[in-house]
Amino acid sequence: MDPLVILVLCLSCWLLLSLWKQNIGKGKLPSGPHPLPFIGNILQVDVKNIGKSLYNLSKTYGPVFTLYFGMKPAVVLHGYKAVKEALIDLGEEFSARGSFPLAERINKGHGILFANGKRWKEMRRFCLMTLRNLGMGKSDLESRVQEEAYYLMEELRKTNGG
């Protein structure tokens, strides 16, 4: 083989491996089974029986451990106690959503569906306040909707089918 091709192959392998190492070392994650490059922990998980596999892993690594799905780490909370501690006792810290790059591009971090943290809290408060002022949850909301619908119909009628 051409030595240049071999050099390029070696270089790209080295680059990919160092990228992967960087990904692994980032931040402090709970311990877990050692991941393989690119495929992660897929060999340690029986895809036909994921529940049982996670149960087996929790026997070795405790109720909180890290699994790599491909190159992406996922922290697994196993069992009622770990889940309750995260979602109820420390609910504030764990209340964020995962990142959805597409939604972030479209919404630019706004909206109540995909926003996070302080911004989400402000959005939620603002939306609830505005909707309540409009009559959300009160019986007079129906008459307001009907009134608006009436004006909309009037506007449509003015076009005479045009």
Ligand SMILES: *[C@@H]1O[C@H](CO)[C@@H](O)[C@H](O)[C@H]1NC(C)=O
């Ligand atoms: C879980 O562990 C048991 C006992 O070690 C083993 O027999 C079983 O195959 C494992 N199951 C999975 C899905 O890994």
